[in-house]
Amino acid sequence: MQSKPIALTILDIVSIIVLGVATYLALVFAPTELVMGDVQRVFYFHVGTAWVGLVGFVLAAVSGIAYLITKNMKWDRFEVAAVEVSTMFFFITIVLGSIWARPAWNTWWTWDPRLTTAAVTELIYIAYFMLRQGIEDPDKRARFGAVYALLGGLSAPITFMVIRLFRTIHPVVIGNASAEAQGGFDMTADMRTAFFFALFAFTVIFIDMMWHRIRLSSLQEKVEELKLNVSM
Amino acid sequence: METFPDTSGYMIAGFVIAFATMGIYIFSIYLRNRNLKSDLETLESLETKQSKKK
Amino acid sequence: MKTETNTAEHRPSSIIYRPSFFKATMAIVQKDLAAELRSRELLSAMLVFSMLVILIFNFALELDVKVRQSVTAGVLWTTFAFAGTLGLNRSMAVEKDRGCMDGLLLAPVDRSAIFFGKAISNLAFMLIVEAIVLPLYALLYNETRIFQPSFLGVILLGSIGYIAVGTLLSAMSVQTRTRDVLLPILLFPVAVPVLxxxxxxxxxxxNGATFAEILAPLNLLIVYDVIFIAVAFMVFDFVVEE
Known part of the structure; x- marks a missing residue:
């Protein structure tokens, strides 16, 4: 096993620092929002994690295509890392959104297009891992994973568009205005600073976690290879 | 001065869950990494034994 | 006169006969339909299952006139989706278990012809089930609106999209350890838009909407069908290769 590269160590430290700064900006620096109070502060992390989550799912679909074309295991490792880290971040997004919705909308959950699409997307990627778990052969696992990541990446946007149709006909009193209001509440300059820094911070953390996860996959491949060698 | 609605409990819960989830994930990477490394060591020692026998 | 050249004469002897794409596809469809006509195990299972689902819905949702107004489409599509997974699973599992898949893969035909063949026969099974369930539903609940052509068109478009993704995913799920359990888990979240x-x-x-009013979901349905048929067609090769 090659030792940990210095760049990764630096990235680890940078990640911890930016996470700390983002937390400070969200909790202390940004002013308290008048209508919703303190709970609005989760918004910065909510958007930050949602951003990296969505980027990760797009990356997974793209690396799925890259794998199918090149058959290079490197892309498979990249894809697994993207899906896994994104699923984790997206889980945070959903939970934070739900926690925010409780005082803001007076409910933990509504079937608003964003929420529903988020839930369906999360289920797709949980299914992705169940699919991979059922396959022994690494090549086949990689191929099937790539195909499913591609399908998931394509169907999620259509899901969003379809669910939006339901709402134009059946307006839900709660979600409707508030979902729009989320981007619409007047962000002060300080809030904007916290907001954009959170996006930046989570991008850095995402890259760092991806890197670790990719290294884990390489290690795993090595172990599997060795197992074959020894048993033969 | 206006009084803010007190929703700090929700806020704290939110941040705790966010950090806990990330923490658990990082810990799981660490654990998997450690297990794989010990596997690797065992396998490597097995391999050297095998090659010695041959 | 040039068009009448004998193709057999010009065919190099080293190359085996390769049926056209269309012929290969139709051969697979024919095989599936013939096998089903003989055993009828797949269709009968799908039909009985559909009936049971509707029966359960009838009591679980208390399908009186007022409730039916809003849930008929949902009940029907849930039934078709469940019956569809049953059929998809079975039709692929048969290929796998009897070793037919290996035979198909060895045959000198384009792999995507296998996809279209399986998809068309799966679609045929689903449409047959729908052709029996819909009149029955209409009869049981006196729902004559079911027989308007645009309604049937929507059913057809929806089934096409569902079967296109379903055929691809069932080809994947039969090759995994968890098999039958896995197909609905893989298929439902991806098929959410089509359903x-x-x-x-x-x-x-x-509920008496005009054609213009349902244009938006109809467009998305067509978009989904086109995208997923194209993608399934392109990636099927990767799913069946050994």
Whole structure:
């Protein structure tokens, strides 16, 4: 096993620092929002994690295509890392959104297009891992994973568009205005600073976690290879 | 001065869950990494034994 | 005169006969339909299952006139989706278990012809089930609006999209350890758009919406069908290769 590269160590430290700064900006620096109070502060992390989550799912679909074309295991490792880290971040997004919705909308959950699409997307990627778990052969696992990541990446946007149709006909009193209001509440300059820094911070953390996860996959491949060698 | 609605409990819960989830994930990477490394060591020692026998 | 050249004469002897794409596809469809005609195990299972689902819905949702107004499309599509997975699973599992898949893969035909063949026969099974369930539902609940052509068109479009993804995913799921359990888990989240758009469009039609009003879900349904048929066609090769 090659030792940990210095760049990764630096990235680890940078990640911890930016996470700390983002937390400070969200909790202390940004002013308290008048209508919703303190709970609005989760918004910065909510958007930050949602951003990296969505980027990760797009990356997974793209690396799925890259794998199918090149058959290079490197892309498979990249894809697994993207899906896994994104699923984790997206889980945070959903939970934070739900926690925010409780005082803001007076409910933990509504079937608003964003929420529903988020839930369906999360289920797709949980299914992705169940699919991979059922396959022994690494090549086949990689191929099937790539195909499913591609399908998931394509169907999620259509899901969003379809669910939006339901709402134009059946307006839900709660979600409707508030979902729009989320981007619409007047962000002060300080809030904007916290907001954009959170996006930046989570991008850095995402890259760092991806890197670790990719290294884990390489290690795993090595172990599997060795197992074959020894048993033969 | 206006009084803010007190929703700090929700806020704290939110941040705790966010950090806990990330923490658990990082810990799981660490654990998997450690297990794989010990596997690797065992396998490597097995391999050297095998090659010695041959 | 040039068009009448004998193709057999010009065919190099070293190359085996390669049926056209269309012929290969149709041969697979024919095989599936013939096998089903003999055993009828797949269709009968799908039909009985559909009937049971509707029976359960009848009591679980208390399908009186008022409730039916809003849930008929949902009940029908849930039934078709469940029966569809049953059929998809079975039709692929048969290929795998009897070793037919290996035979198909060895045959000198384009792999995507296998996809289209399986998809068309799966679609045929689903449409046959629908052709029996829909009149029965209409009879049981006196729902004559079901027989308007646009409603049937929506059912057809929805089934096409569902079967296109379903055929691809069932080819994947039969090769995994968990097999039958896995197909609905893989298929449902990806098929959410097609199911919801179909429910939206067909529900609208049942409640007397005009064609313009259901145009939006209909468009998405067509977009989904086109995208997923194209993608399934392109990636099927990767799913069956050994």
């Amino acid at each position: 919801l758009a179909s429910v939206k469009a067909s529900g609208g039609l049942l």
